Amino acid sequence: MFRRIVRVALINVSTLRTRLGSSAVVVVGIAGVVFVLTALFAMANGLRETMQSSGEADRVLLLGKGSRSEINGSITRDQAAIIAGLPGISATRALDGGNKPLVSPEIYLTVNLSRRDDHNRAGLPLRGVSEAALRVRPEVSITQGRLSTAGQFEVIVGEAAARTFEGLQVGDHISLKGVTFTVVGHFGAYGRATESEAWLDVNVMANAFNRATMNTIRARLDSPQSLDVVTAAILGDKRLANTVFRESDFYNEQAESSTRLMTIVGITVGIIMSFGAIATALNSLYAAVSTRTREIAILRAIGFSATPIVISVLIEAMLMALIGGVLGAAMGWMIFDGIDMTSIGGAYSQVAFRFSVQPELLFAGVLLSLVIGFIGGLLPAVRAARLSVVDGLKSVA
Amino acid sequence: MSWFGLVRSGLWRRPGRTLLTTFSVASAFLLIGLFGPVLMVFEGRGETSEGNRLIVQPRHSTTDFLPVNHAMVISKLPGVRDVSYQTWFGGTFRDGENSFARWAVPDSFFPLHPEIIVSPDTLELMATTRTGAIVGRRTAELFGLKVGDRVALVPDIWSNKDMNAWEFDVVGIFDGGNSSVDLTAMYINYAFFDEYRAWGTGLVSYINADVDVGHSAGEIVDRIDSSFANSSDETNTSTERDFALGFAQQLGDIGLMISVILGSVLFTMALVTANTIAHGMHERMAEFAVLRAMGFQRLATQALVAGESLALVLLGAVPGLIGSALLLGLGRDFVPQLAGITIGFPTLAAAAGIVLCIGLLAACHPVLRLKRLKLVDELRKL
Secondary structure, three states: HHHHHHHHHHHHHHHHHHHHHHHHHHHHHHHHHHHHHHHHHHHHHHHHHHHHOOOOOOOOEEOOOOOOOOOOOOOOOHHHHHHHOOOOOOOEEEEOOOOOEEEEEEEEEEEEEEEEEOOEEEEEEEEEOOHHHHHHOOOOOEEEEOOOOOOEEEEEHHHHHHHOOOOOOOOOEEEEOOOEEEEEEEEEEOOHHHHHOOEEEEEHHHHHOOOOEEEEEEEEEHHHHHHHHHHHHHOOOOOOOOOEEEHHHHHHHHHHHHHHHHHHHHHHHHHHHHOOOHHHHHHHHHHHHHHHHHHHHHHOOOOOOOHHHHHHHHHHHHHHHHHHHHHHHHHHHHOOOOOEEEEEEOOOOOOEOOOOOOOHHHHHHHHHHHHHHHHHHHHHHHHHHOOOOOHHOHHHO | HHHHHHHHHHHOHHHHHHHHHHHHHHHOOOOOOOHHHHHHHHHHOOOOOOOOOOEEEEEOOOOEEOOHHHHHHHOOOOEEEEEEEEEEEEEOOOOOOOOOOOOEEEOHHHHHOOOOEEEEEHHHHHHHOOOOOEEEHHHHHHOOOOOOOOOEEEEOOOOOOOOEEEEEEEEEEEEEOOEEEEOOOOOHHHHHHHEEEEEOOOOOEEEEEEOOOOHHHHHHHHHHHHHOOOOOOOOEEEEHHHHHHHHHOOOHHHHHHHHHHHHHHHHHHHHOOOHHHHHHHHHHHHHHHHHOOOOOOOOHHHHHHOOOOOOOOHHHHHHHHHHHHHHHHHHOOHHHHHHHOOOOOOHHHHHHHHHHHHHHHHHHHHHHHOOOOOHHHHHHHH
């Protein structure tokens, strides 16, 4: 039985050459589906990876009451001081022997600058920080120039932001709200979303932008388990009403919300294109079966059962699909993997990320192509098996 | 038999094949209908947003505010007819996942936006109810809100002077005069909001202005922006159309992604159609020879092939585009960003162009074969 299946399949494949045109159409159709899906999901994956890599389990964000994003909400300086003393918040020992809490109260706002690639104005997240920001975020380090000086109109710019926007090289000047700032350094953060931001002194920012209060506080926990202690302490203090997020959860949520639309688009496009490809495969394989009517009838007449014939048609379909799937996935990988792009991260600000084509994505693409091939081959295979031997032999090929 | 009759019988010769090809083509046009309008918006050819109404926002930031006094200054500029303003309220409703837009607006907002359809009685009620709110049809239906209901919003940006949740009374529901209206939005009274907010009195998100007849939008845009140049609150004025475009462009190079999708779709569709036509015609060369022998001109047989090819693409295009119009309508109810994205004239024109191109392209090969057709050889095959 098995040998028969192999033999029929071989005959089948050997005649593919004569049906090159319509087979190529099936291959290209399926390659198109896999190529487009690889591109769309590589974009969503890249953005998701950047966001997810940006959060730490032992850091918390404290936002204003009711706030779910860093841009909204207000926290007074008094409240920030209380938070620095809460149990569960970590501290480092300072040179003078006292404790320096790892708490960084910050102002966060997006400002509009021209993007380099299309000169359109887009949002750059601007963060007002004190020296505590660097103690809380050890992943941030200066890659070029120097740190900004407290009290000066100086900004440091993340590597990704400097790539995305015009006029953010070290030494450049930017004018915002009638105030001129000088770019004095660039910083890196291992490709995290932080690299898409620009930082300046929190007091300078408060004055320039008329902000009396902070929007957001970053703090290090004693350990990832201390989140509950901090949350309980905030609930227990009448002077505080902050929403607390574990930093990794916060970025995971942002990753989900900013990739949701891309995922919906990807799935919609995938379904529609797959149906189109299935119709193409059906068409081509019905035609293949009808040109092979006589050959199939002869096989049946000399004693082959319907099974090897059904299987041989399915093999042909899935072989074409496999070629298409591999071709589409390979093209998607070659063209899109590692491409730099920016999109909206949160609060109308640009976040830079890199397209990411993972092995799972390629595998899923090839798997989808096989499913399309199977569905597209099934009905023609059944028709081939049901062909009347007598009619088939009578027909002139 | 008429020419149309011949085309029809040609298409119906193998109904299965025609149907499957139509299906492939329809799926391609479904995608063209879905993404074409989005691409039009990205290229600044949006179909519904106002080109003669201006939005003024802070130059330095999309999320910061302007002083409301700017509105008074703008209303006195020559060439500006009416002025209004709006402040983003934000806040969370019920479990916080319901993020429909909430704006604080003065009475002058509605006359300036006639596409927001709301009855004069409701406007009267809104003007006299300090805590009044007008809710979009979509949000009202989704949350079962009706006139007289009380809506509580927990603030995120705008704490009020008592540091509690804000409460509003629904005085009316609004509908949309065109697809650019966000039916999920909610409007509250600016006067009440401004008095009761804990900070930021007199700050607005956007100022809306109407260009008077006889003046161009570009001229007024420059006039407004230069009035505030070199102040600490510089403005960035744009037409509503460009404003929507600016938002879309912040999404990144979406245009590129859409081009990738549509490019692949068009390429595949061209191949599929060409293959079906070529396949069908290959089987029928002898029939064409008979037609020629009966006295049909060569051009007539070639026109037959082209007609059949065009008809095949058209048969797929029409249901595909209808499908995408339905899907877009359905999507608009759930994704407010789709407001204003409709299949209008530019998309239809592009679709018609694609039908012509693909239809004729697919007919190329068989038409050339018909030119070289050797009547005797083909007739001998019969």
